[in-house]
Amino acid sequence: xxxxxxxxxxxxPSGQWSGWSSPxxxxxxxxxxxxxxxxxxxQIAVQGQADSAPWMALPPLVASAFLxxxxxxxxxxxxxxxxxxxxxxxxxxxxxxxxxxxxxxxxVCAATGVSVGVAVVRERDDERLRRLTQLASVVQQAILRxxxxxxxxxxxxxxxxxxxxxxxxxxxxxxxxxxxxGMRLIIGDVRGKGLDAVRLSSTVLGSFRHVAFERSDQRCMxxxxxxxxxxxxxxxxxxxAILLQERGGTLEIVNCGHPPPMxxxxxxxxxxxxxxxxxxxxxxxxxxxxxxRLQPGDRIFLYTDGLAEARxxxxxxxxxxxxxxxxxxxxxxxxxASLETALRRWVGGPLTDDIALLLLDYRPEAD
Numbered sequence: 186x187x188x189x190x191x192x193x194x195x196x197x198p199s200g201q202w203s204g205w206s207s208p209x210x211x212x213x214x215x216x217x218x219x220x221x222x223x224x225x226x227x228q229i230a231v232q233g234q235a236d237s238a239p240w241m242a243l244p245p246l247v248a249s250a251f252l253x254x255x256x257x258x259x260x261x262x263x264x265x266x267x268x269x270x271x272x273x274x275x276x277x278x279x280x281x282x283x284x285x286x287x288x289x290x291x292x293v294c295a296a297t298g299v300s301v302g303v304a305v306v307r308e309r310d311d312e313r314l315r316r317l318t319q320l321a322s323v324v325q326q327a328i329l330r331x332x333x334x335x336x337x338x339x340x341x342x343x344x345x346x347x348x349x350x351x352x353x354x355x356x357x358x359x360x361x362x363x364x365x366x367g368m369r370l371i372i373g374d375v376r377g378k379g380l381d382a383v384r385l386s387s388t389v390l391g392s393f394r395h396v397a398f399e400r401s402d403q404r405c406m407x408x409x410x411x412x413x414x415x416x417x418x419x420x421x422x423x424x425x426a427i428l429l430q431e432r433g434g435t436l437e438i439v440n441c442g443h444p445p446p447m448x449x450x451x452x453x454x455x456x457x458x459x460x461x462x463x464x465x466x467x468x469x470x471x472x473x474x475x476x477x478r479l480q481p482g483d484r485i486f487l488y489t490d491g492l493a494e495a496r497x498x499x500x501x502x503x504x505x506x507x508x509x510x511x512x513x514x515x516x517x518x519x520x521x522a523s524l525e526t527a528l529r530r531w532v533g534g535p536l537t538d539d540i541a542l543l544l545l546d547y548r549p550e551a552d
Contacts, residue, residue, distance in 0.1 A: 241268040241289075242296030249300035249307070257304045261297025268293055328387050332361045334518075337368035337431060338549040342517035346525050346540040348491070356382030356424075357489045357541035358390055362397050366430065369397045372543055373426035373443065373466070374489040381422070388417045389424055389466065403428050403439050404472035407463075414467035423467040427487060434549065436477040436485070439463070441470045444493040447508055448477065449484040454508035457485075483547040484520075486512055491540035497532055517544045 245261040252260070268289060332343045341361055356375025361368065371393045375382040392413040393406070400406045406428060414424050425443040429436065438446065438457055442465035445456040457477060463470035486508065495502040511527055512520035521542050529536070 241265070241271075242293050245293075245297045245300040246303075249303040252304065253308060254301045254304040257300045258297065261293065261300060264297070265290060265293045328383065328390060329358065330360070332359070332543075333363075336361055336363045338434075338547055339368060339431070340517050340546040340548055342521050342544045344518075344521040344525065344542040346491070346528075346536065346542065348536040348539050356386045357491070357539050358386045359487075359541050359543055360390055360393055361543070362394065364398050366397075366401050367432035368430070370429040370487075370543070370545075371426055372429075372487045372489065372541060373424050374491075374541070375424050376422050376465075381419075385414065385418055385422060385424065388413055389426070403430055403437060403474065407439055407441065407466075407470060407472040411466045411468075411470055415469075418467050423465040425465045425490070429485070429487070431479070431547075434479050436479055438475045438477065439472045440475070441465050441472075442468075444488060444490050447486040447505065449486060449508050449513045450480065450482070452509050452513065454486075454505050454513070456505070479547045481547060481549060484513060484517075485545040485547070487543040487545075489539070489541045491536065491538035492528070492542070494538065495528060495532055495536065495540075502528055502531055512544055517546050520544055 241264040244264050245257055248257050248260040272289065329345060332341055334341060343359060343361075345357065356377060357373075358375070359370070359372040361370040363369075371389075373386075373389060375385045375389070389410060392410050396406045396409045400409065410426070414422075418424075423442075426441045427443045427446060428439045428441075429446070431437075438459070440446075440459055441463045445458040447454050448457050457475060459473050459475045461473060463473055488504075492502065492504065507527065511524045514520075521544050524542065528540075
């Protein structure tokens with residue numbers, strides 16, 4: 186449901202040489218050595234008609250984009266050694282003549298020095314991004330609490346699909362609570378990203394967790410949430426949201442500018458759309474309830490617009506057509522995992538926005 190951090194800052198290997206166990210590091214190092222051998226081989230092939238010693242400056246420059254600075258030094262020293270061997274071999278094994286090519290050696294040394302500096306800066310930036318991303322994950326987890334797998338008559342699964350766009354934090358939110366008025370749920374999406382979106386998301390969730398236990402009418406809850414958003418948001422900010430409530434087998438849905446939920450029943454999927462959509466929270470919505478009578482085995486699927494807007498070559502992901510095969514049967518948690526896998530395969534690249542997913546399976550006989 187929520188991706189937990191497997192390691193903290195202190196769990197990262199401290200030694201810069203420990204990266205050798207990584208296949209990618211070994212591959213880059215092997216490629217750098219191969220490049221040096223090829224350069225010498227080309228010189229041998231042309232029988233000394235061209236001077237390849239200056240080209241030995243290239244391997245450390247390339248290595249700086251992938252390896253740690255210590256490994257860049259290794260590549261640089263190897264390049265310098267091969268340059269000496271090449272000059273020695275093509276000057277009738279005259280060591281003094283080989284030593285005479287000072288400019289060539291200085292060029293390789295200068296390239297190695299620059300490469301080491303580039304690697305150091307890149308490592309610092311990578312570490313900074315790693316810590317920011319880790320902090321973003323901690324903040325996200327603090328706001329989005331785990332949801333119980335069983336609430337009222339529902340089996341519930343929640344999943345947060347991150348687009349992993351740097352250390353940005355999305356404003357997607359959800360919560361489900363069992364109250365004296367029935368099971369109540371909210372899913373929403375704050376306009377924008379970053380800390381402002383997090384702050385507004387936290388405000389909405391905090392207000393919902395309070396009014397869900399205090400207000401018997403969802404329309405009053407909408408008014409309270411709208412006021413909370415209006416007090417804390419900038420003029421152009423708003424929150425799309427769906428409030429959902431189940432009482433006695435009846436589902437009451439209020440949609441404030443959010444992608445409509447989906448009912449999966451009997452092998453088919455259909456959108457649960459009201460006759461008219463209310464504006465988002467923060468823009469003075471007037472609540473309009475949609476009432477649905479549930480049947481055992483019904484599944485309610487809710488999501489944020491990252492899924493609704495996922496596209497490939499201008500074509501949107503066919504949620505409705507594939508809903509039954511992906512989330513219509515089996516375990517609700519496995520269903521959301523299958524949906525995420527299918528979505529990533531269909532997009533064929535990075536997602537453009539974070540996605541919050543909720544799947545409810547109506548099982549009143551399990552109460």
